[in-house]
Amino acid sequence: MTPAASSGSRTDGDARAWTSALGRVAVAVIAAIMIAAVMAFLMLPIIALVTYEPLHTLIHNFGTSVATDAIRVSLKTNAIAFVLMILFGTPFAYVLGRSRFRGRSVVLTLVELPLVMPPAVAGIALLVAFGPLGLLGGTLSTLGIANPVFRQAAVVMCILFVASPFYLRGAIAAFEAVDDTFLDVAGTLGAGWLRRLLRVAVPLASSGLGAAAAVAFARGIGEFGATILFAGSFQGTTQTLPLAVYFDFSGDNIDAAVAIGVLLLAVSAAILLTSKLLARIWTSSTSTSPSRDGRSIYAPS
Amino acid sequence: MLVGPSGAGKTSLLRTVAGLERPSAGRISLGDELWFDAQRGTRLSAERRRIGYLPQDYGLFPHLTVAGNVRFAGKRDRPDLLERFGIGHLARARPKQLSGGERQRVALARALARDPRVLLLDEPFGALDAITRRQVRDELADTLSGLALPTLLVTHAFEDAVVLAQRIGVLDLGELVQIGRPDELIDRPATAMVADLTGANVLRGEATPRPTGSLIALEGGGELVSSTPASGPVQIAIQPWELELADPAEGAFADLVVSVRRDRGAVAIRCARVTIQVPSDKAGVPLPPAGAPIGVRVSPSHVRVLAPR
Numbered sequence: 026m027t028p029a030a031s032s033g034s035r036t037d038g039d040a041r042a043w044t045s046a047l048g049r050v051a052v053a054v055i056a057a058i059m060i061a062a063v064m065a066f067l068m069l070p071i072i073a074l075v076t077y078e079p080l081h082t083l084i085h086n087f088g089t090s091v092a093t094d095a096i097r098v099s100l101k102t103n104a105i106a107f108v109l110m111i112l113f114g115t116p117f118a119y120v121l122g123r124s125r126f127r128g129r130s131v132v133l134t135l136v137e138l139p140l141v142m143p144p145a146v147a148g149i150a151l152l153v154a155f156g157p158l159g160l161l162g163g164t165l166s167t168l169g170i171a172n173p174v175f176r177q178a179a180v181v182m183c184i185l186f187v188a189s190p191f192y193l194r195g196a197i198a199a200f201e202a203v204d205d206t207f208l209d210v211a212g213t214l215g216a217g218w219l220r221r222l223l224r225v226a227v228p229l230a231s232s233g234l235g236a237a238a239a240v241a242f243a244r245g246i247g248e249f250g251a252t253i254l255f256a257g258s259f260q261g262t263t264q265t266l267p268l269a270v271y272f273d274f275s276g277d278n279i280d281a282a283v284a285i286g287v288l289l290l291a292v293s294a295a296i297l298l299t300s301k302l303l304a305r306i307w308t309s310s311t312s313t314s315p316s317r318d319g320r321s322i323y324a325p326s
Numbered sequence: 327m328l329v330g331p332s333g334a335g336k337t338s339l340l341r342t343v344a345g346l347e348r349p350s351a352g353r354i355s356l357g358d359e360l361w362f363d364a365q366r367g368t369r370l371s372a373e374r375r376r377i378g379y380l381p382q383d384y385g386l387f388p389h390l391t392v393a394g395n396v397r398f399a400g401k402r403d404r405p406d407l408l409e410r411f412g413i414g415h416l417a418r419a420r421p422k423q424l425s426g427g428e429r430q431r432v433a434l435a436r437a438l439a440r441d442p443r444v445l446l447l448d449e450p451f452g453a454l455d456a457i458t459r460r461q462v463r464d465e466l467a468d469t470l471s472g473l474a475l476p477t478l479l480v481t482h483a484f485e486d487a488v489v490l491a492q493r494i495g496v497l498d499l500g501e502l503v504q505i506g507r508p509d510e511l512i513d514r515p516a517t518a519m520v521a522d523l524t525g526a527n528v529l530r531g532e533a534t535p536r537p538t539g540s541l542i543a544l545e546g547g548g549e550l551v552s553s554t555p556a557s558g559p560v561q562i563a564i565q566p567w568e569l570e571l572a573d574p575a576e577g578a579f580a581d582l583v584v585s586v587r588r589d590r591g592a593v594a595i596r597c598a599r600v601t602i603q604v605p606s607d608k609a610g611v612p613l614p615p616a617g618a619p620i621g622v623r624v625s626p627s628h629v630r631v632l633a634p635r
């Protein structure tokens with residue numbers, strides 16, 4: 026190899042190193058710009074909402090009758106829906122999570138259908154199912170049951186329909202993850218299915234169940250599309266917080282709409298934080314395999 | 327006590343007895359109680375069988391304390407059981423905080439709180455290291471002899487069975503190959519697999535009948551005299567302590583030393599074809615180094631001819 030050739034290859038190498046370093050810087054800059062753009066797009070509306078009006082206007086707007094009524098309706102309907110969801114959904118999820126039967130995957134898919142269904146479609150579907158002229162409308166009236174449409178019961182049904190699939194899906198996964206050994210042992214120790222569910226499966230799946238319930242609760246609090254179709258928007262009976270936002274907005278009362286918006290945002294943020302914390306506890310508590318260390322079997326006295 | 331290699335069906339058998347798996351055929355009963363009968367369609371669920379079942383790793387409930395685990399079985403506190411197993415001071419500890427031996431005691435206390443009619447133990451030492459294993463095994467042997475409770479224990483390790491069992495059943499590929507006392511299995515293994523499990527050397531050869539027994543030409547060279555009559559291709563089993571060292575030219579067959587290891591009162595000389603065990607007090611005689619050619623001698627009465635498969 027001649028000296029000229031070797032020096033020539035060195036300059037080539039330097040040039041290549043320069044271009045690759047430049048390339049890396051360019052990629053980093055583009056990545057930073059993209060992250061900044063996405064974050065700005067997601068965060069700007071939230072910042073705008075929170076800073077739109079001064080604190081005293083915000084507090085004043087929380088006190089209007091539309092807002093207080095909506096808070097009351099939202100709390101009551103969501104609480105009832107939540108209790109029903111836990112009571113019926115937990116045993117349902119346990120059975121689906123712990124047993125294998127023909128058609129199980131069909132049931133699992135059907136459970137998830139409301140998750141992907143547009144809320145307005147859910148509302149119209151509930152209307153043609155339970156409304157006065159719907160599939161079960163006649164049956165309800167012959168049984169002497171008042172039709173739920175435009176009543177508070179309809180709000181609860183909407184929340185249940187759109188929100189509980191979130192709980193069911195998470196709860197089924199949480200029960201599936203419970204180690205068979207614990208349930209087998211519980212059986213040999215004389216525990217029937219109810220005791221196995223309440224004393225073993227639910228505690229072992231509790232973090233997963235809690236995270237799923239939190240997500241479902243958040244979805245229920247925000248429910249709008251199905252409710253406005255099936256339950257209407259009547260202040261004090263069916264007007265939940267999201268409906269009140271729309272009511273204030275269409276009544277040209279932007280300040281009041283924003284105030285309720287801030288309130289809902291705070292609730293959502295609290296739920297998100299709770300579910301994240303629960304999920305973290307879940308992942309750390311599911312590692313139940315015994316440590317394989319050789320500590321003395323003679324316990325300290 | 328059931329012994330067998332992994333995949334032999336030991337755990338499945340235990341789970342079937344526990345009522346956790348449904349067999350396609352057969353009958354399970356304890357005393358006068360019928361637990362399962364495929365023909366009659368009888369099946370008692372696990373929670374009604376009154377068994378003390380210890381799965382591998384013991385299956386202690388991680389969300390309950392030691393006292394809570396024991397209470398789960400009997401629906402009331404059992405400080406007496408905790409004291410009996412020396413875990414009273416651990417009553418409020420969680421299973422995660424316990425050592426392997428402590429876990430086993432909690433699992434035993436919990437199983438006994440159920441007031442079982444039979445104890446089922448699945449690989450009780452599977453999760454333990456060698457030192458803990460020996461301690462826990464001796465402890466379990468004491469506990470079991472004090473309980474006077476019928477116990478079915480499965481393990482893959484024959485030495486566990488020897489310490490713990492009165493009768494050993496050997497499972498292979500889902501079949502019960504042999505059942506007997508530990509010494510019966512060592513002296514009269516039914517198959518090469520049983521012999522191998524007891525730690526015996528298994529050799530192949532061609533037997534020719536003789537007036538008193540047979541002469542066996544070994545695969546790989548050498549000849550052995552056996553007091554058992556036999557002919558044709560055979561497998562033979564000889565325990566390591568029945569083999570004797572000889573000069574390379576003198577033995578019944580020749581072998582090469584691979585390693586020499588001292589182990590609790592004995593010396594194990596691992597060779598290419600067999601393992602020889604000599605007592606330590608005889609080890610004053612110079613031992614052959616690794617790589618040395620040796621001869622191997624054995625008394626005809628120790629050359630067990632195994633039943634052909």
